[in-house]
Structures are given as C-alpha cells and as structure tokens.
Amino acid sequence: MLPQDQPGIMPGAGKKGNPVPTTGVQEKKLYERLTQALEKYKGKPGVLIAALQEAQEIFGYLPRKAMIHVANELTIPLAEVYSVASFYSLFSTVPAGKTRLEVCMGTACYVKGAEKLLQELQKQCGGSPGKFTSEGRFSVATTRCVGACSAAPVIKIGEELHGEMSPEKLPALLEELTKI
Amino acid sequence: MSTLLEELMQERVRPETEHRILICGGIPCRSLGCRKVQEALDEELQQKGLAGQIPVDVIGCIGDCSQGPSIIVYPEGIVYQKLGPDDARTIVREHIIGGRVVEELLHRDPHSEEIIRKREEMPFYREQTRLVLRNCGVISPHIDDYLKYRGYAALARALAEMTPEEVIDEIKKSGLRGRGGGGFPTGRKWELVHQAHGDEKYVICNADEGDPGAFMDRSILEGDPHSVLEGMIIAGYAVGASRGYIYVRAEYPVALRRCREAIAQAREKKFLGGNILEKGFSFDIEIRTGAGAFVCGEETALISSLHGTRGDPEPKPPFPAQKGLWGKPTLINNVETLANIPLIILHGSHRFTELGTERSPGTKVFALAGKVRHTGLVEVPLGTTLRRIIFDIGGGIPGNKKFKAAQTGGPSGGCLGEEALDIPMDYDSLQEAGSMVGSGGLIILDEDTCMVDLARFYLDFSQDESCGKCTPCRVGSKRLLEILQKITEGKGEERDLETLEQLALLMKNSSLCGLGRAAPNPLLNTLRLFREEYLAHIRERRCPAGVCRSLMRPRINPEICKACGICSRICPSQAITGARGTPYKIDLEKCSDCLRCLEECPFDAITRGGRRLAEAEAMDR
Ligand SMILES: Cc1cc2nc3c(=O)[nH]c(=O)nc-3n(C[C@H](O)[C@H](O)[C@H](O)COP(=O)(O)O)c2cc1C
Ligand code: FES
Numbered sequence: 001m002l003p004q005d006q007p008g009i010m011p012g013a014g015k016k017g018n019p020v021p022t023t024g025v026q027e028k029k030l031y032e033r034l035t036q037a038l039e040k041y042k043g044k045p046g047v048l049i050a051a052l053q054e055a056q057e058i059f060g061y062l063p064r065k066a067m068i069h070v071a072n073e074l075t076i077p078l079a080e081v082y083s084v085a086s087f088y089s090l091f092s093t094v095p096a097g098k099t100r101l102e103v104c105m106g107t108a109c110y111v112k113g114a115e116k117l118l119q120e121l122q123k124q125c126g127g128s129p130g131k132f133t134s135e136g137r138f139s140v141a142t143t144r145c146v147g148a149c150s151a152a153p154v155i156k157i158g159e160e161l162h163g164e165m166s167p168e169k170l171p172a173l174l175e176e177l178t179k180i
Numbered sequence: 181m182s183t184l185l186e187e188l189m190q191e192r193v194r195p196e197t198e199h200r201i202l203i204c205g206g207i208p209c210r211s212l213g214c215r216k217v218q219e220a221l222d223e224e225l226q227q228k229g230l231a232g233q234i235p236v237d238v239i240g241c242i243g244d245c246s247q248g249p250s251i252i253v254y255p256e257g258i259v260y261q262k263l264g265p266d267d268a269r270t271i272v273r274e275h276i277i278g279g280r281v282v283e284e285l286l287h288r289d290p291h292s293e294e295i296i297r298k299r300e301e302m303p304f305y306r307e308q309t310r311l312v313l314r315n316c317g318v319i320s321p322h323i324d325d326y327l328k329y330r331g332y333a334a335l336a337r338a339l340a341e342m343t344p345e346e347v348i349d350e351i352k353k354s355g356l357r358g359r360g361g362g363g364f365p366t367g368r369k370w371e372l373v374h375q376a377h378g379d380e381k382y383v384i385c386n387a388d389e390g391d392p393g394a395f396m397d398r399s400i401l402e403g404d405p406h407s408v409l410e411g412m413i414i415a416g417y418a419v420g421a422s423r424g425y426i427y428v429r430a431e432y433p434v435a436l437r438r439c440r441e442a443i444a445q446a447r448e449k450k451f452l453g454g455n456i457l458e459k460g461f462s463f464d465i466e467i468r469t470g471a472g473a474f475v476c477g478e479e480t481a482l483i484s485s486l487h488g489t490r491g492d493p494e495p496k497p498p499f500p501a502q503k504g505l506w507g508k509p510t511l512i513n514n515v516e517t518l519a520n521i522p523l524i525i526l527h528g529s530h531r532f533t534e535l536g537t538e539r540s541p542g543t544k545v546f547a548l549a550g551k552v553r554h555t556g557l558v559e560v561p562l563g564t565t566l567r568r569i570i571f572d573i574g575g576g577i578p579g580n581k582k583f584k585a586a587q588t589g590g591p592s593g594g595c596l597g598e599e600a601l602d603i604p605m606d607y608d609s610l611q612e613a614g615s616m617v618g619s620g621g622l623i624i625l626d627e628d629t630c631m632v633d634l635a636r637f638y639l640d641f642s643q644d645e646s647c648g649k650c651t652p653c654r655v656g657s658k659r660l661l662e663i664l665q666k667i668t669e670g671k672g673e674e675r676d677l678e679t680l681e682q683l684a685l686l687m688k689n690s691s692l693c694g695l696g697r698a699a700p701n702p703l704l705n706t707l708r709l710f711r712e713e714y715l716a717h718i719r720e721r722r723c724p725a726g727v728c729r730s731l732m733r734p735r736i737n738p739e740i741c742k743a744c745g746i747c748s749r750i751c752p753s754q755a756i757t758g759a760r761g762t763p764y765k766i767d768l769e770k771c772s773d774c775l776r777c778l779e780e781c782p783f784d785a786i787t788r789g790g791r792r793l794a795e796a797e798a799m800d801r
Contacts, residue, residue: 045487045488045506046486046487046488048488048489049468049469049471049488050468050469050488052471053430080489083489083490084488084489084490087473088471088472088473089471089473090430090470090471090472091471091472106392107392107549107550107587107590107621107623107637107638108392108393108549108550108623110637111550111623111634112550143431144392144431144472144474145391145392145393145394145395145431147389147394147395147398147432148207148208148210148211148245148395149208149393149394149395149547149549149555149621149623150208150245150246150395150548150549150555150556151207151208151209151211151245151246151248151555152549152550152555154211159433161207162211163208163212164211164212
C-alpha cells in the first residue's frame, strides 16, 4: 500500500539528497522543480524509472505526494508508479538520516566480517539497519555490493567508499565524520 | 610465431617519452585513499612550480587492488604501491625532479625479497594473459589514448572489408561464448538476431553485474569503455541494429560517468551517429541506469526494466532475439563479451582460438576476492586451474590459514573444494564439478568460513531479490531460508536436510526464470560437498568454523553438570539459574557472553560452540 507521508517530516533536499526541514514555500519550489524535470519525459515510453530517479534526487526520497505528482504529470496510473518505486531497492519512501553509513553486504565483504562491522557500527551509532531516521546524526544501513570487493569490507558514505574497514577503525572514522 | 598477447604487447611500445603520472582510480583504490594521494601529488607539483607540466591522470583499475593506492610513473613505467600522501610528495621530489627511482617505496616480493619496479615483473601480472584488460590501468579511458593503440581499427575493418555475414562468421569461428554467465555461443546469438525480421533491431549491453562480489564489468567500463562501445557498434552492424543501450547498475556512478564521456567522445569523432566512417552505417548508443534489482541482470527482466516498469522476467520463448525491446529483435550481450569483439575482428578468430580450451576458447576475467593475499582482476585463458589462480597469481591464503573452497558464479553458482583445485576452469568442466564459470566472481574461502552460513547468505540474497512473480521462487526461497536459519541457530533436525533437498529440486525445476532456477545451487552444492558441516550444526549443535553466533553461546551440558551452583553465583548478569539436584540453565537473553562460567566450572560442563574454554579461546584468536 502506498505509505502516508510521515507527519512532521517535510521533504527537502540538502546536499547528497539529505532531507532538510522546509517551509511551505520551499516545498512549492521543489515541486516546481519536479514539474520542470518531468517535462522532457512527457509522452515518451519507458521513462518512469528515470523520472522517479529525478524525483528522488530532488526530495532525497520519494514522498507520497511526489509519487502522485509524477503519476499525474506523466499520466501513468499511481499503482504502476508505486509498483516500480517499491520494486527497486534504490528507491526509498522514507526520509534518510543526516549522514548515511552503508555497510556493504556483498559476498566478499560478508566473508570478511561485514556482519560484525555492522553490529559494531550500530552499537556506536545507535541505529538499526534498513531504517533511516531523520533524527540522530548517523543512520546505518546495508547496501548491495558496490564493486570494491577487493578492499572488503567496505563502508559507503555518500559517494565515498572506505575500504579495509574493521571494528577498530570505526571510532576514528566516526570522529572524522563528526568534524564535517 | 608470436602469440596474440605478444602481438598486443608489441603494439604497446610506449610512445611516451615525457614524465607522466597515472593514478589508479579504481574503486578499491579510491576506498583506500587514492584521492588524498592525488591531492598530495597536485600540491607538491604546484609547490615545485611544475603544475600543468607533468600530466596527472586518473585511470581505471590497475588490477592488484590489495596493494592500493597505486600510481605508475612514466616514461620508465615504475609502479609504486600502498602509498600515503607523504610518499606521493617524496616521489615528486625524488623521482620526478631528482630523477631517482624511490627504492624504499617499491613493491617487494614477499618470498624472494626481490624489488619489483614494473607491472610486468610482478607475479600477479606476469602470470596473467591480459587481452580484454589490455588497456585497463595502462592508458587513460580517453578516446585519444584508445586511438593510440589501434582503437576503433576493428570497426574500420568490419565496415570497410567485411559484410555483416562475414563478421558473424568470424565471431562464430572464434567460438566466443557469452561471459555474462550463460556461456551461450555469441556468434550463434548474433546470427539469430541477424535473421530475425523487424523494421528496427536493438543491441543491449548488459552492465548490471548483479553477482555480489564481482567487479569485472565495472572495471572494464571504467578503465576501457571504448572497447565496449566498439564491440557494440560492430554488433549493431552485424545484426542490423541502429540503436544500442547500455544498462548500467546504479551502484556504479564512476562507470556511468565514464560511459557518458566515452559516448560523447565517440560521437565527436564520428564513430557514433549517422554514416559512421562514411560507410553508410548509422548507430547510436544511450545509457540507462538500473535502480537496484538483481533480477534485472536476467535478459527478459532487463528488457522490462528498460520499458520503465518493474523488472519482471518473462517466460522464454519468445527469446529477446525474436521479440525483445519494444517487441523488436534484440541482441543482449555482457560487457566482457563485447570487449572481446574488437580483438577477434582485428586479429582474426584463429588467434583467439589459440587460447583457452577447444570448447571454451579465449580468456576470462575473474574478480578475485575474499581470503586471498592479492585481490583484484585476474585474466587467464579459460581452462587455467584454480590452483594457479589462487596460489601462483593470488599469492595464496593469508594468515597461515587453510584453503577451504572457492565460490564461483555467485548466487547462481556453487563452491569448488580442495579436490577441485586442479580441474580446468572452463564452462563445461565447472558445470560438471557442480558449479559454474558464471560472470567471473571468484571468492576464496578459508577455514574460518562456515559453509552452512554461506548457503544461508546466498539464499537470503536470492529470497530478497526474488521478484515474486512465480510461486516456486517466491515461496520456495523463503522456506529454504527459514530452514537454513533454523540450522544455523542450532535448532535444526536431520530430516530438515531431506526437506531442503526436495524443495530445492522442486524450485530448480519449476521456477520461471534463471534466478529461481539457480537460487538453490549454492545450497545443493554445499550440502553435497560439506554435508559434515551441516551435520555438526544439527547433531552436535556446533559450528566448526566458529561463525554461527547462536552456536557460539555458552551452554551447560546437562549430562556433566553436577548442579554445584558455582556458575550461578559468579554470573555477573544473573543469567544462570537452577536448584540443587537438577542441572543449571543459562538464560541467553540475559547472558553477556563474558565466559566467566566457563572459567569457573570445576567439571568443565560449560562449553561454547561445542568447545571447552581453552579451545574456545584458541578459536577467537
Ligand atoms: C538472475 C540472473 C541474473 C543475471 N545477471 C546478469 C548480469 O548481471 N550480467 C550479465 O551480463 N548477465 C546476467 N545474466 C545473464 C543474462 O540473462 C544474459 O544471459 C546475458 O546478459 C547474455 O549475455 P552474454 O551472452 O554475452 O553472456 C543473468 C541471468 C540471470 C538468470
Ligand atoms: S562485496 Fe562488498 S564491495 Fe563487493
């Protein structure tokens, strides 16, 4: 079922798609941006995934309202929009935390102790996997293989990858992130 | 007569005479801090007034990723590895300005203590046959560099001297088989698309690389995107298509960027677009990104995804060759398959068949990762033994551990145990051995890997990625996962193994697409090769590799416990309860795994992972 937008969390876009609280005016601007971005897809076949990718870039995730907006603009049934949004793991219908740390759970990382790394990271950040919370400094998640298997285990932060990680290296990494 | 490799090497006499620095920008190196090295290089060059005079380029993966960050300094071609920012500054001062190779920073062979200066001298490269990877980590991905090494010469030859039928014939004679996992003869597939009727045809490059633990296609796209484009254009000419798509998974932002740049460069030089090389053939390529779904690597699901809908697979036939994208005949080939095409057209199929085995000619790129000393890309002739790859090229298993198995083919494949170290790695032999070449992921496992847990890991992956369209896969993968979970938690029963086998076979035989049909493979294969390990989990509630957490908790053996109560008194978490006369029990919810009870029990009645204290401690080390 199409999830309701969480009350109190406004969609917004900071750098790297992190949500920031927005006012109604700002929100209106974001939707104007979306309308503009969708213009080039109108009437073309096979564009839904690309359109949703743009929407996610604008809002940091896919709020219910944005999906409805895409459906209306492209005259695609909302059910189809949601079926695509829920099928692909890259689409998120809940907002992400401020700094998102993703532990790679690909095979190479897994056999090199990614699970232990994840547990330790959760302990140190207080998050749970798969859930992004908008409060709290870090949110912890897992990701599919990022293709850096030879430097396993890997943690992905935004576009940055940190290879050859170990529980012992975590405090220093978190320390560095806090400074930014 | 020289081999194809030697011929390629001769073309490779560097025209470079000036200083030039190439930095490996492969993802592993980037994750190990190559950006800081680059910044340090730039800064130092700036300070010394050399900015702009010494070109510094970021290239695709050099290959030996475990030794990153790496740079190559020309004209000598010296490789420096495992660099920090300070080392980079030293290199600018001493090598670039002082003209002295910095001996201290050179790689040292761990066995012979020999100093290694150049790539070709390292055992990791020396033992490889890098044909597909000929440009990766040697030149920059820019078209100017590609053109220096006969880039697009194969396209020119195909368009000028060969008819589409002759191109197909040459590929057929080469015996090239699809590198995406299926191993289907490429020439035959091209012929099918060529013969199919349609006013429009399409070529799709499958760059979805879904196997978690594989990164060959990413490295090729990042390091040598033009070889893939060239392969696609030739394919388009051969089958009669005018439009191509590259379907790149979204987790590869760098590959995506390089592809975009490469397409723009190729258009500018008129290798793409209308009337290519004035030969009246038109072809253009677009990029589409995936959005994170393993099943989209399967060709019919990929086409659904290109249609902009959920990536649901479709029953075959009709095959994409007859009815693919927008219902038109469509050729789908893997990245590495396409990167082989220019080589075959330029050097002839007879040179290609000199390598590999009779039924599996050519080379294969493997992504070597896991518990092996040198990880990275390894390209060898098909039919090379696992032993050679792991021990001669990969340098063996680190930390004095024992080799246990090699996983090939990812979630659709299986493991090869010690007895398989000497079988030739080709399509047919691996299939016979119960695994597959797959897309080329090769993950080495040592004694610390639990095979039951590994099977659970893959099932978890497949279950999660199952699209849910057909029941055998949707429900079957879930049930298999549940049973495996039960076993790894120490709650398994012996008849579970039978249920697993029955269900796995059912799923194999009745699933709609390759995902469901192959998902039980890692389970069936480990059940066959490592049955003992399953039985240890079930009968002894013990995980021999010490991985399964639930089995690594303290447990009081009721047959030995004399109910003395010492453990209960000393337990800091008050997790142990009991009364005189009956064996004590540990409440694992409360237990903090401090293991004091193991230390204090005078009767050695308490064990962890089926082991007494000394053994358990040895395991932790
Ligand atoms: C579940 C599943 C996942 C697949 N994933 C990939 C993939 O990531 N990359 C790929 O090239 N082929 C993949 N394939 C194989 C493709 O369906 C197809 O056979 C291949 O792209 C054909 O190209 P080739 O003949 O050049 O190998 C997958 C197949 C299945 C069943
Ligand atoms: S398995 Fe983690 S990067 Fe590939």
